[in-house]
Amino acid sequence: MDTGGWREESYDEGTAGGWGEASFVDGDEGRISGERSEKFPFPTSVKDLSRLPSSAEKITVGKFSFTMLRTVGQLKAVVQADRGQTVEYTLADFHDPDVEFLVIHYKGVVANGFANSEVFSEGVDLSVVGKLRSFSDRLCIVAFDVSLLFRIISNKKF
Numbered sequence: 001m002d003t004g005g006w007r008e009e010s011y012d013e014g015t016a017g018g019w020g021e022a023s024f025v026d027g028d029e030g031r032i033s034g035e036r037s038e039k040f041p042f043p044t045s046v047k048d049l050s051r052l053p054s055s056a057e058k059i060t061v062g063k064f065s066f067t068m069l070r071t072v073g074q075l076k077a078v079v080q081a082d083r084g085q086t087v088e089y090t091l092a093d094f095h096d097p098d099v100e101f102l103v104i105h106y107k108g109v110v111a112n113g114f115a116n117s118e119v120f121s122e123g124v125d126l127s128v129v130g131k132l133r134s135f136s137d138r139l140c141i142v143a144f145d146v147s148l149l150f151r152i153i154s155n156k157k158f
Contacts, residue, residue, distance in 0.1 A: 041129045042066035046073040046093035049101045054137045069141060070129045072149050075122050076100060087119055089146065091126060102140040103128050117146065125149040 042059060049071060058065045073091030080087050085107050093099040103126075107117050120126060130143035 038066075038068060040066070041068045041070040043070045045095075046071055046091050046101045047096055047099045049132075049139075049141070050093070050099045052132075052139060054139045055134055056139060057132050057134055059132065067131050068129070069132055070127070071101070071141070072125065072127050073101070075120055075124050075126050078119060078122060080119060084119070087146075089120070089126065089128075089143075091128065094125075102138065103130065103143050103146065104140050105130075105143040105146050120146070120148070 042061070044059060048059075049069070052059070058067045059069065060066075071091070073093055074097070075089055076092045076097075077090040078087065087105045087107065089103040089105065090100050091103055093101075105117070125148065127145075127147050127149040128141055128143050129145040130141040133140060133142045
């Protein structure tokens with residue numbers, strides 16, 4: 001029986017090329033590993049963080065889970081411990097100042113003995129990047145980076 005070229009065998013379906021080639025069938029969303037979402041600081045608000053259960057150590061969005069977060073807020077309170085090596089910041093949400101969230105920053109020490117990052121004063125706006133952690137039923141962000149947030153306010157009318 002002549003197939004008239006219907007079953008062309010000059011390619012190998014299993015090694016790319018043909019109607020059943022796997023890259024067309026499988027989507028990437030199932031193959032994206034957790035390590036990619038672990039390296040990306042997911043942006044979130046102080047209000048969203050305050051709504052999480054105290055035992056939560058990740059934020060899940062769709063199929064992805066994030067433990068590294070980025071948030072911004074106004075600094076309401078500062079507490080230093082361990083001779084200034086541990087700083088606890090209480091951030092308030094910009095849109096709802098009554099909503100607060102805890103940020104713990106363990107500061108490193110450089111060779112001369114001075115801490116390598118400054119302690120910020122209450123009332124400033126901060127940007128925080130760190131991991132979501134729960135210690136003794138207290139949810140917080142253990143911060144890698146705490147920095148001033150500069151907001152540009154313009155009075156221009158468009």
